[in-house]
Amino acid sequence: MAALKLPTIALASLAAAAVLASAAAPVAHAAAVAEPSAVGFVVVREAGTGSASTAQSYLDSLLASVAHQNGWESATGKYFTKRSKAKAFIEQTKPSFGFLSFGAYLGLRKAYGITPVAVADASAAGGAQYFVISKDHVTLDGCKGKTLATNHSRDARFIDHVVSGDAFDLADFQVVETTRPVQTIKAVIDGEAECALVDDSQVLAMGEVEGGLLLRPLWSSQKLPAVIVVSFGSAPAEQVSTFTSNVEAMCEGDGKSTCDAAGLKAPRRIAADAFAAQQAAYDQ
Numbered sequence: 381m382a383a384l385k386l387p388t389i390a391l392a393s394l395a396a397a398a399v400l401a402s403a404a405a406p407v408a409h410a411a412a413v414a415e416p417s418a419v420g421f422v423v424v425r426e427a428g429t430g431s432a433s434t435a436q437s438y439l440d441s442l443l444a445s446v447a448h449q450n451g452w453e454s455a456t457g458k459y460f461t462k463r464s465k466a467k468a469f470i471e472q473t474k475p476s477f478g479f480l481s482f483g484a485y486l487g488l489r490k491a492y493g494i495t496p497v498a499v500a501d502a503s504a505a506g507g508a509q510y511f512v513i514s515k516d517h518v519t520l521d522g523c524k525g526k527t528l529a530t531n532h533s534r535d536a537r538f539i540d541h542v543v544s545g546d547a548f549d550l551a552d553f554q555v556v557e558t559t560r561p562v563q564t565i566k567a568v569i570d571g572e573a574e575c576a577l578v579d580d581s582q583v584l585a586m587g588e589v590e591g592g593l594l595l596r597p598l599w600s601s602q603k604l605p606a607v608i609v610v611s612f613g614s615a616p617a618e619q620v621s622t623f624t625s626n627v628e629a630m631c632e633g634d635g636k637s638t639c640d641a642a643g644l645k646a647p648r649r650i651a652a653d654a655f656a657a658q659q660a661a662y663d664q
Contacts, residue, residue, distance in 0.1 A: 419619060420475030421457030424466045424484040425505060427531055427561060435459045438642040445638045446630060450622050463487060476615035477623060481507045483538040485608040486662040493613020495652050498627045499605040503643035506581030508606040510543045512599040514575040515568055520547060520599040528553035529564045529573035541661045543601050565589050609647055
């Protein structure tokens with residue numbers, strides 16, 4: 381691409397900005413030094429829907445409430461829908477805590493010393509149950525060998541070893557990868573695929589898509605936790621103790637409105653080995 385020629389006034393403005401940035405460097409450095417006082421969080425909602433910027437604003441409000449509740453100066457975090465991008469953030473910032481979808485928890489736990497603290501429900505977030513749907517077939521066996529649309533195939537290990545419960549492997553189908561939840565539904569409606577693997581939020585959305593009422597679930601997984609609240613191995617023990625003690629009250633009192641806005645409900649403490657069976661299956 382040809383380089384753009386900036387007008388003289390624009391070049392002058394950039395030069396002035398550079399001078400100001402240089403003068404402000406000590407302030408920026410001071411802010412960077414102060415940043416470690418903020419308790420770090422990461423949110424990974426794989427196949428999440430809606431605006432990431434809106435989700436981030438809800439997260440910021442939630443974390444302000446969490447910081448107040450736990451007596452921290454502040455808490456900061458970032459929202460991701462892709463595990464690969466979240467990994468770079470985790471490695472760079474070393475957060476103390478996270479809110480993860482179940483597949484992300486299973487896939488990241490070993491590398492970052494993740495321990496489950498609680499589970500929570502999430503409004504329309506998906507990932508709490510999976511379904512195979514079709515317009516023409518009525519059994520799972522009828523879909524095997526046929527085209528299967530899905531936006532959940534990035535982690536085949538999670539689908540094959542945990543979600544399916546040995547009912548199928550993705551290799552049993554001709555997988556048609558999609559990138560958006562509604563795109564997966566439309567692929568079956570429009571005949572681009574004979575079946576689809578979707579989650580609970582997509583099943584709820586089928587009625588809102590033209591032609592969606594022609595689709596029906598023909599297989600369902602066991603119910604899975606929608607959100608895993610976790611601590612990272614990098615978290616100080618005192619922080620973990622405080623957060624764990626208060627986690628069930630996160631959405632009570634002043635925290636209720638921020639949890640409602642973020643779609644988070646009823647966090648419940650769990651034992652560190654609560655998902656030992658699923659972890660063993662995932663690691664096979």
